[in-house]
Amino acid sequence: MTTVQTATGLEQTMVLNMGPQHPSTHGVLRVLLELDGEIIIKADVDIGYLHTGIEKTAEALTYSQAITITDRMDYLAPLSNNLVYCLAVEKLLGLEVPKRAQYIRVLLTELTRIASHLVWLGTHAIDLGAMSVFLYCFREREEILKIFELVSGQRMMTSYFRIGGLALEPPAIWTDAVKKIVRTFPSCFDEYEELLTKNRIWIGRTQGVGVLSAEDAIAMGVSGPSLRGSGVDYDVRKYFPYSSYDEFDFQVPVRSEGDCYARYQCRVAEMRESLKIVRQALDKIPPEGPIKADAPGIVPPQREKMKTEMEALIYHFKIFTEGFAPPPGEVYQRIESPRGELACFLVSDGSPHPYRMKIRAPSFVNLQALQKMVVGHLVADAIASIGTLDIVLGEIDR
Amino acid sequence: MTETPDLEQNPNIAKIRAWRPEAIADLISFRGELTVVVSRENLRPLAEFLVSDRDLAFTYLSDVTGVDRFPIEPRFELNYHLLSLSRRDTLRLRVRLPGEDPVIPSLVSVWPTANWHEREIFDLFGIRFEGHPDLRRMLLPDDWEGYPLRKDYPVEGPR
Numbered sequence: 001m002t003t004v005q006t007a008t009g010l011e012q013t014m015v016l017n018m019g020p021q022h023p024s025t026h027g028v029l030r031v032l033l034e035l036d037g038e039i040i041i042k043a044d045v046d047i048g049y050l051h052t053g054i055e056k057t058a059e060a061l062t063y064s065q066a067i068t069i070t071d072r073m074d075y076l077a078p079l080s081n082n083l084v085y086c087l088a089v090e091k092l093l094g095l096e097v098p099k100r101a102q103y104i105r106v107l108l109t110e111l112t113r114i115a116s117h118l119v120w121l122g123t124h125a126i127d128l129g130a131m132s133v134f135l136y137c138f139r140e141r142e143e144i145l146k147i148f149e150l151v152s153g154q155r156m157m158t159s160y161f162r163i164g165g166l167a168l169e170p171p172a173i174w175t176d177a178v179k180k181i182v183r184t185f186p187s188c189f190d191e192y193e194e195l196l197t198k199n200r201i202w203i204g205r206t207q208g209v210g211v212l213s214a215e216d217a218i219a220m221g222v223s224g225p226s227l228r229g230s231g232v233d234y235d236v237r238k239y240f241p242y243s244s245y246d247e248f249d250f251q252v253p254v255r256s257e258g259d260c261y262a263r264y265q266c267r268v269a270e271m272r273e274s275l276k277i278v279r280q281a282l283d284k285i286p287p288e289g290p291i292k293a294d295a296p297g298i299v300p301p302q303r304e305k306m307k308t309e310m311e312a313l314i315y316h317f318k319i320f321t322e323g324f325a326p327p328p329g330e331v332y333q334r335i336e337s338p339r340g341e342l343a344c345f346l347v348s349d350g351s352p353h354p355y356r357m358k359i360r361a362p363s364f365v366n367l368q369a370l371q372k373m374v375v376g377h378l379v380a381d382a383i384a385s386i387g388t389l390d391i392v393l394g395e396i397d398r
Numbered sequence: 399m400t401e402t403p404d405l406e407q408n409p410n411i412a413k414i415r416a417w418r419p420e421a422i423a424d425l426i427s428f429r430g431e432l433t434v435v436v437s438r439e440n441l442r443p444l445a446e447f448l449v450s451d452r453d454l455a456f457t458y459l460s461d462v463t464g465v466d467r468f469p470i471e472p473r474f475e476l477n478y479h480l481l482s483l484s485r486r487d488t489l490r491l492r493v494r495l496p497g498e499d500p501v502i503p504s505l506v507s508v509w510p511t512a513n514w515h516e517r518e519i520f521d522l523f524g525i526r527f528e529g530h531p532d533l534r535r536m537l538l539p540d541d542w543e544g545y546p547l548r549k550d551y552p553v554e555g556p557r
Contacts, residue, residue, distance in 0.1 A: 048537035053555075056546055060553045091429050218483065221459055221511030232483065234458075239486050329428040332479050332490065334460070345463045345477065360461040360479075368514050397537055 013041060016379070020049045024127045024383045027393030031370075033382060040382060043374045045367060050397040058357040062323030063089050064163060066354060071157040073359060074395040076119050079112040079148075080337040081395075082161040084359075087242055088333035088344035089163050092326040093298060100289035101165035102244045107178065107281035108151070108160065109243075109335075110274040114185070115144040116338035116390075117271045121192060124264070124387035128205045133195055140188050147177050164299035165292035175282060182279050189271055196264070206260035210373040210385035213258055220372070221365040224340025225270060226389055229263035231256040236336035247284070248277050260388040267390070298324045323352030339363050339390050361395035408432065410489055413454055417447055426492075433477075433490040438502055441493050445508045448480065448489070456480040456489060459505075462515035464523040468549040473497030474525055478505070495525060504530040522547040 019030040028049035034042040054073060058066045070085045071078040083105060090097060097105075122137030145155040151170040152160040160167050196202045212222065217230045227234055235252040237245045253269035255262035292299045300319050301312035318324075328350040334343040340362030347356035366389045373389075374382045414421055414434065421444045424435035436444050448456040458481040465475040472494035480489045495502060504527035505512045514536070516527040521535045524545035535542060544551055 046536075048535075048539070051537040053546060053553075056551075056553055094429065218458055219510045221509070234483055240488075330431075330433070330477070331429050332431060332461075332488075341460060343461060343479070345461065345479070347465055356463070356465045358461070358463040360463075364514065364518075365511060368511060 025386060026123060026391055029393055031382065033379065038378050040374050040377055040379065043371045043382065045370060047396050050393045054398045055357055055359065058354050060353065062352050063354060064323060066357065067162065068159045071159055072394060073361065073398055074337060074339065074392045075156065076392050077112045077116040077338050078157050079108050079160065080335065080342060082159060083109055084333060084335045084342050084344045086161045086163055087335065088331055088346040089326065091331045091333050092329065092346055092348055095164055095293055095295055095298065097165050097293055098290045099244065100286050101291045103281050103285045104166060104170065104291070105161060105243050106245060106248065107278055107285065110277045111144050111147060113274045113338045114271050115141050117267050120267060120390045125196065127383050127387045130196060130202065133192055136188070136191060140185065143181055147174060150174050150177060162292065164295055169291055178278065178282060182275060182282065185275055186272070189268065193268060203261065205384055206264060209260045209377065209381045210388055211259045212369055212373055216372060217369065220369045222369050223362050223365065225263050225266040226340065226366050228252065228254045229266045230258035236334050236341055240334060242335055248280050250277050260384050263388045325350055325352045337362060339392065340366060359395070359398060361398065363391040364396045367391055367396060410454060413451065431490060433492050435492045438493055438495065441491070442503050442505065442508070444491065445505050449508055455482045455484050458483050459509035459511050462512055462519060464519040464525060464547065466523060466547065466549045468497065471497060474500050474523065476502065476525070500525040501528055503528050506530055524548065
């Protein structure tokens with residue numbers, strides 16, 4: 001126990017344990033706050049309560065099977081996890097994905113971004129006391145989850161992307177549901193902004209709180225809106241475009257203040273930009289075309305062919321029993337998840353199982369910055385800082 | 399050696415060669431990604447050079463990854479994934495460590511973000527980082543025995 005001389009002459013600090021069970025830590029996070037009165041002097045973050053050994057498990061599965069365990073890491077943006085892993089395997093194989101599948105991937109990933117930011121906004125607001133925003137955000141998110149269920153059968157853990165494209169052909173009516181979202185969401189975003197952006201209490205709780213300078217953010221490896229709120233415009237979709245993102249016209253919102261309010265503005269603006277991308281993707285997706293690459297030993301053949309043609313049956317059998325083996329080598333594939341730079345480092349040794357699958361989780365790296373952000377602030381500001389980093393314990397602990 | 403002729407033209411490699419040619423133990427190029435294999439002794443000087451040099455400016459450390467190549471020696475591989483924000487360029491550094499008592503200097507003073515990455519690698523692989531300010535387990539309980547991501551640790555866990 002350290003002792004410190006305080007203004008009132010008291011000499012002892014107190015260690016306050018926050019979590020792992022706590023409504024505002026957004027998961028099973030434990031933070032040991034060393035307090036001098038109500039001011040935080042030091043924050044020690046303890047993670048690992050959700051560690052399930054996903055990376056170790058992947059080494060025992062085949063490349064196709066491993067897609068299903070990637071969903072559960074960042075469980076608020078499962079399609080992003082699917083995407084980064086599928087892109088990494090496709091890079092390892094040197095496999096080209098058909099354009100139609102790429103555009104559908106972009107559309108669904110941007111809907112995932114909006115859904116994830118809606119959860120962030122709702123939970124961040126309710127942590128700070130604005131309870132109605134939570135209900136409105138979840139009402140809108142429901143529409144997006146209905147679309148995921150329509151195309152993949154699953155609301156959240158979709159595993160909809162496969163090596164070489166998509167799992168299934170989406171039903172023809174799905175574009176109507178997406179068009180409805182594109183039509184109705186802008187006014188919903190205006191509604192949230194009306195409740196929060198000029199609200200004196202919101203401004204008081206978020207401006208000047210959790211300030212992170214650009215130098216500190218870069219040194220700590222922070223990425224995503226947490227970095228862009230501090231003035232650095234690093235967005236993987238612009239820096240290293242993947243899955244045809246360079247064909248879409250969108251802005252990357254950046255603010256310079258580096259506090260919670262700046263990150264709030266970045267994320268709300270990002271939701272609007274994502275909607276722009278969804279609108280463009282709707283126009284770009286051709287009504288017909290392949291949704292999987294034509295790669296006989298890697299991408300399973302269509303079921304009708306498998307039931308009538310001998311080669312197709314043999315390929316199907318080999319893919320689902322022993323799996324396919326990429327050439328030996330390593331790739332590092334990064335994407336822009338709602339939380340920042342999500343990357344998959346995949347090591348192949350020429351066998352059908354990933355030799356090493358490392359997922360660089362943006363929340364894991366961003367959470368390090370928390371220890372710097374809360375020093376000198378009140379306990380209530382620690383809540384705001386945790387919320388503003390938009391962490392998901394699933395990807396922190398894996 | 400998996401060096402290909404066009405790697406000689408790569409400006410990053412040329413700069414490193416001009417600074418200290420023996421820093422590059424090997425070069426690997428695969429799917430458009432460049433990896434510089436460096437020895438344990440040269441790792442920290444090379445890292446400091448890559449950060450401080452204005453034309454390289456690899457100030458952003460994206461990730462540190464450990465790989466266990468058991469039973470091949472050197473057993474462990476550490477990969478440092480670097481990014482230069484100003485030049486939108488990437489590079490990977492690789493160090494190989496022996497299986498018997500794997501120790502390597504910590505790079506926290508070069509990239510502060512390495513703090514938690516190194517802790518996680520210590521937790522799951524048992525590689526020790528000299529000079530790390532706070533090297534202790536983070537994902538597993540403090541009293542856990544064994545290093546799960548090693549290849550000789552069973553997938554089902556300790557049973």
